[in-house]
Amino acid sequence: MFTGLIEHIGTVLEYIPIDSTSSGGGGVSITIGDCAPILVDVHLGDSISTNGVCLTVTEFDQEKTQFKVGVAPETLRRTDLGDLVKGSKVNLERAVTSDVRLGGHVVQGHVDTIATITKRVPDGNAINFTFELRDKQYISYIVEKGFIAIDGTSLTVTHVDHQTAQFSIMLISYSQSKVVLPLKQESSTVNIEVDLTGKLIEKQIEVNLNAQINNKDSALTRLIESIVEKKLQELK
CATH class of the missing domain: 2.40.30.20 (Elongation Factor Tu (Ef-tu); domain 3)
Structure with a gap:
């Protein structure tokens, strides 16, 4: 980790x-x-x-x-x-040890996909980078003000466009001399690891929904049957 x-x-x-x-x-x-x-x-x-x-x-x-x-x-x-x-x-x-302060976020080092730098614009003493994902499905796990790891660097997402699978981050002046991102230009690629939390939540919801759908006595199944019965009654 x-x-x-x-x-x-x-x-x-x-x-x-x-x-x-x-x-x-x-x-x-x-x-x-x-x-x-x-x-x-x-x-x-x-x-x-x-x-x-x-x-x-x-x-x-x-x-x-x-x-x-x-x-x-x-x-x-x-x-x-x-x-x-x-x-x-x-x-x-x-890799972290037990006495390390978690100043960034939990990063596994398990890269999900790569992204291409589509825009690099100075903003005062910072640099605004925009990226487009190669594998578009991972945009679902990227949220504004959420965490993302870019080439292993923990950064905060400043904007997300789910239609184009693009997102942006702001790299502050201090970090520019500490990481490799400022050395890269538009059309260069970076490694992307989305925040694990979103994937875990999605999986838990999927497992729970499937379990309820496959159980005829579950609360979800009863709710669906009730809604269908009500609609059928309205059509009579």
Whole structure:
């Protein structure tokens, strides 16, 4: 679990499509450097959020200034990690510990989809970004003034257009030097993780409704039967 408060910006040192080493696992691996400050207490097998994606550390260099992660095919389909190249900057956050203040929101590091930056407009000392989701269905979980994780950064939604599957956020001056978003221009992509709360509520409602519909003695079934009976009586 993460908070969405980025600790450090790292640099991609190597992207290997087929890494046959023991730490590469025979698939895609990414080596990220310039990140010694956050590796002090990190061990092999620990999780680090990399541009919002929860990845497992598989290797360190001898000085512990860089680390390697493997990337699964499903992760490549869901995220834009496959677009990273040598020199790309990435947001990094270690998994939370029990004594961490939750200054952002609960972020799983399980990216739902990607979005494209459609507009980037200065607003005083802030920047207003507008995004369009690749997978439109996720707009249902995005609400104005709600939380969203963009490349792992916990941000507040300022506007939502459910018809176009677009939403906006405001990036304040302080955050602009702490995350990678200001480095991206219009048409660039970002990783999106919607707030888990909306998905949990939707699932619970769906399960509850199905259970009541399939139970002939449930309150919902009786209510529907009552309404239908009343309408039939009105038609007589």
